[in-house]
Amino acid sequence: PCMSCNRDLKQFIVDDAPPTVRYVPDFISEDEEAYLLQQVYKSPKTKWTQLSGRRLQNWGGLPHPKGMLAEKLPDWLQAYCEKISSLGAFSGKTANHVLVNEYKQGEGIMPHEDGPLYHPTVTTISLGSHTLLDFYAPISSLEDGEDDGAPQTEENRFLLSLLVKPRSLLILQDEMYQRLLHGIRPRSQDTLTDKVVNLSAAGALQGETLTRGTRVSLTIRHVPKVIKTKLLLGRK
Ligand SMILES: O=C(O)CCC(=O)C(=O)O
């Protein structure tokens, strides 16, 4: 059963984070999780791109400043794009792009911004394992005079973490999407500190240590600027 359907997304707002984080626990069932993992792993080997510290499947086309040459999503991803979009996450538009990331235990992703090619909302379904998603202030976000001359290390730009459990849906918008950077530290275990701002929503306790397994995430977004194949090729 879908916990969030027919419910207002407002109740899922994480109050202790900058605007705007929504965390929906058990957005999908264990059966749906197993089904999605099965679909991810039965995709052709050639769909995977190996990166340092993770591997990746790109679905829907490659976002580009001039527009994305849209590719039809497979039905199993289209269904979840529609389900999430129907909650209003993309202001009435339907998500058309999905990144599948696979992190083995101990792997992660460097702090980064997702950039301007997407509608400023990122939604993530997590499968298989929890992780901690870490957020960082942008480099030199200090106001004039606030800079004490100390070098801006990753450590002192770190602001907070979100605990994302398997089967959860995370929706990031506004400052959390537009201004802050996000990343995942390459760790095998996470000890939950007071910097994890959604502990109660995620059903966890401060001081707990969680061991990571292999996590597969579906990063579901809307790319507004799309090129239609036939126009690009100049066909009639
Ligand atoms: O795995 C995640 O939840 C984050 C993935 C991510 O940040 C990205 O692909 O841009």
Ligand SMILES: [Fe+2]
């Ligand atoms: Fe990202």
